[in-house]
Amino acid sequence: MIKDKSARQNTRSQEVYEETVTEEPRINSGRLWDRHMRLAEIGALPRGGVNRQAMTTGDAAARQLLVAWANESGLTPAVDAIGNLFLRFQGRDPEPPPIMTGSHLDTQPQGGRFDGAYGVLAGLEALTTLREAGIEPLRSLELVIWNNEEGCRFAPTTMGSAVFAGALKLEEALAARDSDGVSVADALPALLAATPHAGRRALGSPVSAYIEAHIEQGPTLEANQCPVGIVTGIQGVRWFTVEVRGRAAHAGTTPRGLRRDALMSAVSVLRALSGHFHDPDDVVRFTVGRMQVSPNSPNTVPERVTFSIDFRHPDGSVLTRLGDAVPAVCQRAVHPCEVSVSEAAASPPVAFDRGLIETLALTAKELGIPHMCLQSGATHDAKWVTHLAPSGMIFVPCAGGISHSEEESATPEALAAGTRVLMSALLKLADGE
């Protein structure tokens, strides 16, 4: 790295972890926290959470705010065909592909203030601190905001990164529709309008390396009182859609013996699935998060019930064995109704780059920040970027491991510790160490 004349003086650390062994520019942890709070006002919910689903007006407003901050730091915007946004800090050598960091700004319908936002704001803070310190990295650095990570409004999850990495066809993503029938192709222009001066970036453009910071969304770091996690990989996931079909009938007149009640059969199927996925070690993750009843009228026996299955496991063979049995388990329990099961999405377990894991661990050690290695329970955009470049992730703890909830919470100290590791690792990679 090269420092120019305007580089600020490093002062004695005010952080929790003071045994800093390498000289580093100081991130502004107050600004980092304030920006989280400011961003959380867009789509704010009454109990402190955020509803800022992909490609809504809130999502576009969040981008505008982010780009305004990035402008102040001299970052240059570009967008690709699926609406991913790239903010570039040009290196001394413009030739090599960028070192990339980022995450997403969209949230769950009742999401928290840190899921996604942290990775974006940590990246922004890292790049901003380096600029302010007058550091000119050899390779370019880029902050990326992946479009539609949550996949709540438009399935699948991690849509933007999957399209960028070539794992999902652009046309398929553009054709996805929300529950009101609006397609991604319909909704995307309003999001892109938030960055009218952005250049164009080709899908699949080369990347030198990728690091994503994120709250853990699980209980491990907190339980171990560890401020930073180095992520070794992401467990695999299979999504299924189950449709139970019965017959609508009048609630007041139809004897139980003549009913084909889709909801009562769905209850039997759900109990059978609960048993099927039950493991004493509590490693399997089995969730039915979405359910629709039709016609959903109090005085009509339900004709049709549709529900989702989200099944995850770190072991690919368990994913195959338990997942493949889902249709048979449903079939055995559905009488007197009928059932069909389709697989909506699948992604095998992912291992992050060994070299990058070592770089991140070494960086944390150099900064004197306690850290541990762990597996990610949640899926992240980093999963797809592994198709293009060495990729890795940094986790910070969140209260109670709770996420996808308005109760989601993290401390300014945790956010700052992860950002320090991120910034130093980015600089290491950019300067080719």
Add this chain to the structure above:
Amino acid sequence: MIKDKSARQNTRSQEVYEETVTEEPRINSGRLWDRHMRLAEIGALPRGGVNRQAMTTGDAAARQLLVAWANESGLTPAVDAIGNLFLRFQGRDPEPPPIMTGSHLDTQPQGGRFDGAYGVLAGLEALTTLREAGIEPLRSLELVIWNNEEGCRFAPTTMGSAVFAGALKLEEALAARDSDGVSVADALPALLAATPHAGRRALGSPVSAYIEAHIEQGPTLEANQCPVGIVTGIQGVRWFTVEVRGRAAHAGTTPRGLRRDALMSAVSVLRALSGHFHDPDDVVRFTVGRMQVSPNSPNTVPERVTFSIDFRHPDGSVLTRLGDAVPAVCQRAVHPCEVSVSEAAASPPVAFDRGLIETLALTAKELGIPHMCLQSGATHDAKWVTHLAPSGMIFVPCAGGISHSEEESATPEALAAGTRVLMSALLKLADGE
């Protein structure tokens, strides 16, 4: 009755039940059937059903069509403050309160072509036939279209008749909101605009007697191969709303042991309720027709599940005993979540007027139409009219007893047989026999 010069000649019956022992004007069963088919085009669904919920544009269009037909028959329209529509066939003596018949034009979200529509069109056919036959009854006859019988869009069911009979406050009904937040007060003007020339009718105006024709919506008449049912009463009903509250959490990261999954707890509660309401005789009607999951996202553990209970029984003491135990049954099964139960509506069993039941049975006998007495499993507007006047109902069979379903079906012969009994009974009552 008095016949005028234009009375049509009675011809030999073409009906199924030919042993007519009294002279009667002939209803036009072809017209009756055709009007059902024509009405079913408004809100038609792909599989032959109808979605024409209360106070929608479809509901208004159905009224316009009905009033056009009623105009041809010289009936005079009036509306009351909750949107019930009255179509009057003035008697020779305008003083006594009218003999009333009717039902409703609104349907379930996935309803059939006969539920409600039959009672309206049978009444119209009866009054039209009497007009065409030149008969001038002593008392006035009135066809009533009760507003919002189904209660799907705006709770409760039988709203219009309940308000008319003084069993539900007008202000309370006007304040009811649909799931989009639209109130009855907001939606009513568009319905009333369908009858711009209607006079005003006061709520609770006197009625001499009321007969409602309806499809049975149950299997009894079909099983007994009986074309006409004389209804002795309506079983009682209690509606509950159950809310299960857990905690939202990330589907990929949260171990089963740390979850408070509202859907999995709701499944336990539903199983417990199924057991609670299970009776070997299959007389209890227990239905969970509506369920909402929140936030309803595939990768979030559900935070809240709300569902409806529709519980019916002919015996008031059973309604009390099983219904009162619902909160405790839910409580015992909901761990580790929380539950609250509220009673949304209740109506005790209703017995129809003994004299009117006898009149209807005698009329059917005189017409040579086989009939039987039975209890109604479904609630009907007639329930509330019992508060104002002697009331009764005529049922006709529907295929498989299926109703509140697109599969709902009835035969032209069944519709005609019920209409013949209705018309003769109305005339008997109007002429004071």
